[in-house]
Amino acid sequence: MLGSSSVLVNNQESLHSEWFAGRIIDWQQQYGRCGLPWQGADAYRIWLSEIMLQQTRVATVIPYYLRFVDRFPAIPVLAAESEEMVLAYWSGLGYYSRARNLHSASRIIMQQHNGEFPHQFKDILALPGIGRSTAAAISAFAFHERCAILDGNVKRLLARYYAIDGYPGEQKIEAMLWEKAEALLPEKNVAIYTQGMMDLGATICTRSKPECCRCPVQAGCVAHRNGCVALLPTPRLRKKLPERKTTFLLLRNGSDILLEKHTGRVIWGGLWCPPQLDIQIPGDIESVRVYCRQFFNVEVINVLALPKFLHTFTHFKLHIFPLLIDVAVEDTLKAQETGMAWMGLDDAQCAAIPSPVRKLLQEIQKNCWES
DNA sequence: TATGCGTGGGG
DNA sequence: TCCCCAAGCAT
Numbered sequence: 001m002l003g004s005s006s007v008l009v010n011n012q013e014s015l016h017s018e019w020f021a022g023r024i025i026d027w028q029q030q031y032g033r034c035g036l037p038w039q040g041a042d043a044y045r046i047w048l049s050e051i052m053l054q055q056t057r058v059a060t061v062i063p064y065y066l067r068f069v070d071r072f073p074a075i076p077v078l079a080a081e082s083e084e085m086v087l088a089y090w091s092g093l094g095y096y097s098r099a100r101n102l103h104s105a106s107r108i109i110m111q112q113h114n115g116e117f118p119h120q121f122k123d124i125l126a127l128p129g130i131g132r133s134t135a136a137a138i139s140a141f142a143f144h145e146r147c148a149i150l151d152g153n154v155k156r157l158l159a160r161y162y163a164i165d166g167y168p169g170e171q172k173i174e175a176m177l178w179e180k181a182e183a184l185l186p187e188k189n190v191a192i193y194t195q196g197m198m199d200l201g202a203t204i205c206t207r208s209k210p211e212c213c214r215c216p217v218q219a220g221c222v223a224h225r226n227g228c229v230a231l232l233p234t235p236r237l238r239k240k241l242p243e244r245k246t247t248f249l250l251l252r253n254g255s256d257i258l259l260e261k262h263t264g265r266v267i268w269g270g271l272w273c274p275p276q277l278d279i280q281i282p283g284d285i286e287s288v289r290v291y292c293r294q295f296f297n298v299e300v301i302n303v304l305a306l307p308k309f310l311h312t313f314t315h316f317k318l319h320i321f322p323l324l325i326d327v328a329v330e331d332t333l334k335a336q337e338t339g340m341a342w343m344g345l346d347d348a349q350c351a352a353i354p355s356p357v358r359k360l361l362q363e364i365q366k367n368c369w370e371s
Numbered sequence: 372t373a374t375g376c377g378t379g380g381g382g
Numbered sequence: 383t384c385c386c387c388a389a390g391c392a393t
Binding site: 101 | 386387393
Binding site for chain 1: 382
């Protein structure tokens, strides 16, 4: 049978949750972030913002978000557009599967939900690109449902508040954090509470130099009491990133550049990139001439090795060796047979291209290296 | 600490 | 320069 001490503990926990949530809610209303472009917006915009904000800073997202909602103001518009157009507006933001999933989800919403963003948590969670935390955030912000989120801010905050040792990405630790997040959830004002948790993590309980003296829940924070705030959350063990090399073949025909579309769930999937060789090839004109004849059926006029540079991904470093290769092409439409396309530099700038390709194209245009 | 998937800012 | 990782998800 359940002892009275257990009842007492439950009462204390519930009292503590009430205190905690009250402090968070009051703090949010006084000091939380307001005026972010998606705050108080419709479900579509909240959804879009949550997807863009995955692993991405607010300051980075804002200009992308504004451009995106201007071009795709509602779900039916988004669904009617091509994936490529959507990727063009995502270009530079990274994690492009987010854009592909967003677009795919918009079509699912048209077919299965009459074009209206679903209200049920389970329906939201079923959409591609939406996991537990994102579904909860949308449910809380758009529909005021009582759902707990667990994003990076909340993980850091809870790891400190309860002095939970261990890397939060680890399954066991993450499960503990979810438990705490659920237990603290208030009965009312979930949207303000959720925003407050994010805001507190983003502005006070920051990774470095947290401002504990301004924290509304400092009194209950175990890490603060124990003086171990700076040690939490436990950083991940990181191995040295592997390094790879690639040669970018920037074939130029007049003011056109040859690009090929990456397909499938690969790096830069769905984006247009110059043809690549996953080695560093000699930049002398003879080697390049032989290669270009064989693979692109073009005559090389001139080769210029542009400065190499480093591009770092989450899981590897890529040394990029760009070669600007001026060529003579008779039939520019023939490239389409092999999934490639000649694009004017201006068009390419507006296309779905990854960040380092954009930088290179800008440089080529700016410097006007002679043909 | 499963791994792949981008990019840019801060220390 | 280098390493950290930011409103995570899919497989």
